[in-house]
Amino acid sequence: MIVEISVVSIGVSESQSEYVSEVVRLLKERGIKFSVNPMGTVFEIKNFRELADLMDEAVNRLESKGVPRVYIVIKADWRKKRKGMEEKVRSVLEKI
Numbered sequence: 604m605i606v607e608i609s610v611v612s613i614g615v616s617e618s619q620s621e622y623v624s625e626v627v628r629l630l631k632e633r634g635i636k637f638s639v640n641p642m643g644t645v646f647e648i649k650n651f652r653e654l655a656d657l658m659d660e661a662v663n664r665l666e667s668k669g670v671p672r673v674y675i676v677i678k679a680d681w682r683k684k685r686k687g688m689e690e691k692v693r694s695v696l697e698k699i
Contacts, residue, residue: 605680609643612665613672626661
C-alpha cells in the first residue's frame, strides 16, 4: 500500500520542518521506504493497521515536543496487485 501524509502541527510555529522531520525520522527508524516532497511524505507499508500504529506514534512524538494539536491528511492507495512508488512514477514518465 502506498500512503501519502501531510502532518501539520498546530499551535506551535509557522515553520513546520522541525515537526515534519520528527515524523520522517519515525519512518526511517522503522525501515519504511519513503519520499519527502514539498507538500507531504509518501511511503510504502503493508496495511491500514500499520498506518494506524504509525500515526499514533507520530502524534505521541509531536505531543512530547509540545504540540497541542496535530492535523493529518492521509491518502492511501491499496491495490491487490502491488506496485511500488517508483513503478507508478516510472509508468507515468514513460508516457510523457
